[in-house]
Amino acid sequence: MxxxxxxxxxxxxxxxxxxxxxxxxxxxxxxxSLSLFADGKTSPVEFAIVKPTVEEKDPLWYVPFWVVNADVIVHREKISGGGISRAVTGQKQMRGTRDFYICAADAVPEEYARVWNMELTINQPEFTTIPEFKNGSRMVMTMEKDTAGNNAEFIFLRYEAEIPGTLQELDYDFIVKSAKVLYLPAYKKPTSYMLGVLNGK
Ligand SMILES: [Zn+2]
Known part of the structure; x- marks a missing residue:
């Protein structure tokens, strides 16, 4: 061989x-220039670097996220028990064409990545971008694009499962349309991480 x-x-x-x-x-x-490494070769990738809007003294890292753009179509949903719809409780629906944020660096502990992914995906923030990794370091990206697509669908399912009552049936389509890389600023505190952007501003 x-x-x-x-x-x-x-x-x-x-x-x-x-x-x-x-x-x-x-x-x-x-x-x-940045290129994506996958399947033993390099390929072009759309990426952007987000400007920090919070200033801290701790080391600044630019954490790579996959931003997965997907169509979420729910054909049928059956809930028993609680049954209070999101329209009533004021919770946002995770439907239509939207971005899913997936932290793509395994240096960030799962407990932070999971919270960031859900909050960013629910809030659909808009960011100001900058041309370079200013005053900070670029964190290693470890997650492949396909994995990010699967994780995006998992975020949708987890969100649906949090509706009060028991989700008995969910008939849906989850169609990944595109994915790009976004570097979000984060400060590494002695025992935690903190995103360097608030409310996407
Ligand atoms: Zn070059």
Whole structure:
């Protein structure tokens, strides 16, 4: 058995790319472009860097998220017990075309990632972006795009399951349309992480 190791090249300028620390986002040391590493090769990826709106003294990290844009179509939903609909309780519906935020760095403990994913997905924030990783470091991205798509669907199901009463039946379609990478600023506190954006402003 033999394998051919193709040298990885920057899609923007052609310079050789070095992979380190299993980061799925490869930065070109020559021109600074970022490429996605998947299936043994590099491919173009849409990405943006979000400007911090909160200032802290702790180290600033830019945490990669997959922003999965998906169509959520619920054909039928049957709830027994509580049965109070979201329209009555004022809770937001997770329906239609929307973005799902999936933290893509396993350096962030699950307990924080899970809360951020749900809050960002419910609030659908709008961010101000900046051209570079200012005053902070880029965190290694460890999650592949397909995994992010599956996790997005899981967020939807978890949200549906939180409706008061017992969810007996859910007939739905979850169609992933696109996915891009968003680096969100976060401060690493001695024992926790804190997002560097409040309410998306
Ligand atoms: Zn380059």
């Amino acid at each position: 033999s394998i051919v190791l193709q040298p990885l090249k920057c899609l923007a300028c052609g310079a050789p790319l070095k992979s380190k620390e299993r980061d799925l986002m490869l930065i070109c040391e020559h021109c600074g």
